[in-house]
Amino acid sequence: MSEVEPFRQLEAWLEEAKAAQPFWADAMVLATTGPGGAPAARAVLLRGLDERGLVFYTDGESRKGAELANDPRAALVFLWPSHERQARVEGAVEAVSGQETDAYWAGRPRGSQLSAWASHQSQVVSGREELEAGVAEVAERFGGGPVPRPPRWVGFRLVPVTFEFWQGRPDRLHDRVRHRLDQGGVWRAEWLAP
Numbered sequence: 001m002s003e004v005e006p007f008r009q010l011e012a013w014l015e016e017a018k019a020a021q022p023f024w025a026d027a028m029v030l031a032t033t034g035p036g037g038a039p040a041a042r043a044v045l046l047r048g049l050d051e052r053g054l055v056f057y058t059d060g061e062s063r064k065g066a067e068l069a070n071d072p073r074a075a076l077v078f079l080w081p082s083h084e085r086q087a088r089v090e091g092a093v094e095a096v097s098g099q100e101t102d103a104y105w106a107g108r109p110r111g112s113q114l115s116a117w118a119s120h121q122s123q124v125v126s127g128r129e130e131l132e133a134g135v136a137e138v139a140e141r142f143g144g145g146p147v148p149r150p151p152r153w154v155g156f157r158l159v160p161v162t163f164e165f166w167q168g169r170p171d172r173l174h175d176r177v178r179h180r181l182d183q184g185g186v187w188r189a190e191w192l193a194p
């Protein structure tokens with residue numbers, strides 16, 4: 001495995017994974033910490049990747065939103081069985097600008113937009129009926145017009161300080177290459193024992 005610049009490596013692995021298995025190739029497990037440092041993890045979809053970081057969108061008032069507001073440090077894991085690959089990314093999240101979030105929101109299907117209004121993510125609800133009634137209510141409220149972005153629907157960008165690329169190899173002698181930002185802001189690669 002080459003030690004190319006980590007953003008390029010991640011993009012290349014994503015493209016190869018999508019070519020082999022497009023469904024959920026861009027799903028990543030997001031780990032955060034809650035009260036007392038208790039870990040929590042859930043999947044989110046990668047909605048933007050460039051040298052600024054990895055973007056996902058969510059309900060800022062969800063459990064993950066509250067946890068990230070309290071401690072912005074987070075870890076992401078991609079798993080691509082098609083290529084026996086894992087990629088890990090660690091860093092801290094920052095808010096995606098309102099303008100960028102609005103642009104992404106505008107491209108979402110209307111049904112997803114209505115559901116975002118009706119669903120206060122991570123809150124307890126009585127069941128599906130309550131959710132469907134909520135969607136019907138907001139559909140009526142917005143009529144045929146555009147559905148604005150709920151203020152609580154936000155984007156986070158994880159700004160990496162560490163990447164690790166894991167490539168399965170025979171006899172358990174896998175490749176692991178970690179990239180870390182040094183003091184001067186230069187990415188340094190090092191091999192880790194598998």
Ligand SMILES: Cc1cc2nc3c(=O)[nH]c(=O)nc-3n(C[C@H](O)[C@H](O)[C@H](O)COP(=O)(O)O)c2cc1C
Pocket residue numbers: 024027040041042043044045046056057058059062063064065121122
């Ligand atoms: C493949 C997959 C992708 C998902 N993508 C997102 C996403 O991009 N944003 C999101 O808020 N939830 C997404 N979810 C739902 C989350 O896993 C989770 O259930 C939800 O965000 C609530 O998490 P929380 O209670 O920890 O905040 C996805 C779930 C799956 C299985």
